[in-house]
Amino acid sequence: MIFKIAFKNIWRNKLRSWTVIIAISLGIFGGLAVISTATGLSDMRQNNAIRTYVSHIQVHDSAYLKYSGLNDVITQEKGILSFIKKHPNTEGVSTRLRIESFIQTAGGTSGVILNGINPEDEKQVTNIAEKLQQGNFLKTYKRKPPILISEKLATKLNAKIKTTIQCSFTDANGLSATGVFKVVDIFSTSNSMYDEVNAFVRLEDLQAISSVYGSHEIAITLKDEEQVERFREELIAHFPEQHIASWRGIAPELGYADKMMDLVMSIFLVIIMLALAFGIVNTMLMAVLERKKELGMLISVGMNKRKVFWMIVWESIFLSLIAGPLGIVASYLAIQFFGTHGIDLSFAAEGLRSVGLESVIFPTLNANYYILISVLVVSTSILSCIYPALKALKLNPAETLRTA
């Protein structure tokens, strides 16, 4: 009977109840929409970074990381590559020779890192090949060795496809070396900062010019990214003298962004729950004050205060049980829709690229968040109706019957 009265009580003032229900639903919807968009942004930034330049795991010679010496190549390259290629979780592996270089055209100059790569291997690890204007991923272009530069660098150097570029650097013997390359294609990733300082040439071309016969970096992507740390530990166990780092170690800012996102989400959840709590406190307080006489009567005729308390609590639980699923279902549908079709933010594309993001955002939300929100909504509604319920318990039946 308590449930029945509580449920019927919330429909006494339909307008007020629906206002609260819609407000709670909108709060949940808004919060989940923001959280899913932020998660989508964070995931995109992380995935872009992993797929563009970080990969899941990188191997370097320990000295290379300290001194960036040209000759600090990976000493056990063959063994490491063999181990990696045999591992069932390996998706792709690419070796890179990285040399800081001064790059110039007739139209401009810049400092870049020349990445000597094997194009077929690199395709398995990064998505640079998918970001090309013409799809020529370092295929030989007549006499001069090919080079890939970014759109941003091309603009800076006033270069275009077929432009000749001269790269100068110090070779393995400490002598000045110069390579002349022909621009075969122009790429553009979602990270304009990365684009500005990276150029790609074929590994064998760079090795020939620099006289560095080896590689500075082995980049690995895995089939199951949840196994990154495990894979890394296996590599360390087999090759303890190498420096082996996962993407969290290589680009800690991505991990910080994850943690920051968790913090932002927690703050949003607190804001949503506070809004919910104030809505319920306000509504239930009004409901109690409006019904002082009736509550006094219930206590007078023999309804004990525990039952009165629970009646008020159930009223607010019912409100949140209606509003919560409404908000959660609406959020789920919106997240599913925009998660598939994306939210087009082309108008802010340039700004987004500068922080490693693309212009179409795909919101995503872990299923656990829906469960968490459901639990939080119900528990917040219970907590927030305690004050109005206690207010009801303080009613003096004789007084309420006389004065209300």
Place this chain on the structure above:
Amino acid sequence: MIQASNIHKTYNDGKVKVHALRGIDVEIKEGEFTAIVGPSGSGKTTLLNIVGGLDTPTLGEVHISDTNIAQLSENELIDFRLNHIGFVFQSYNLIPVLTAKENVEFLMLLQKRDEEERNERTTKLLKAVGLEDQINKKPNEMSGGQQQRVAVARALASKPDFVLADEPTANLDSKSTANLLDIMLRLNEEENITFVFSTHDQRVIDRAKRVITVEDGKILSDETR
């Protein structure tokens, strides 16, 4: 039996002390049909509230069926009211979201009576007050008189020792008043149910079997007819 001895009640109205009751002694026996009468502010509602355990006396004791209700804790008092006292209020005070049947059934649910007994007693009581054809109506679908009859049925549902009615006819027209009094008198005579009213309605006073007149917090007269 209700026995109120030396009942005093003083309210603090700001800095002013209001002496609502000044030493009331009254005894009401089973089966009585008693009206407590007096002008507004005379103390009759206060007396009724104290007798009904809704308010506590500043001084004095109230014994109901050998229980000193002043010694009961708040929760015990609520349970005592549920099982021993029926209430009828001036403005009906039915639960607006429930039907007539549910309103009557409500106290029996609090008493945890089984469904069969609840249904049987609800039907019997609504029939007794002439509302057997209104059982599924909500209070706002009934007239004032009908609502007050539901309130009487509700007051009797818990099988109380007696029914306290605070100005039960104050909001009713003559016809409804007469009808309600007929029902209560019949219940009093046929089922020996004790009724105690506070009223200043002459129509009720005329039909009461005992009239206790209260004025300035004291019993002015106590007349049994």
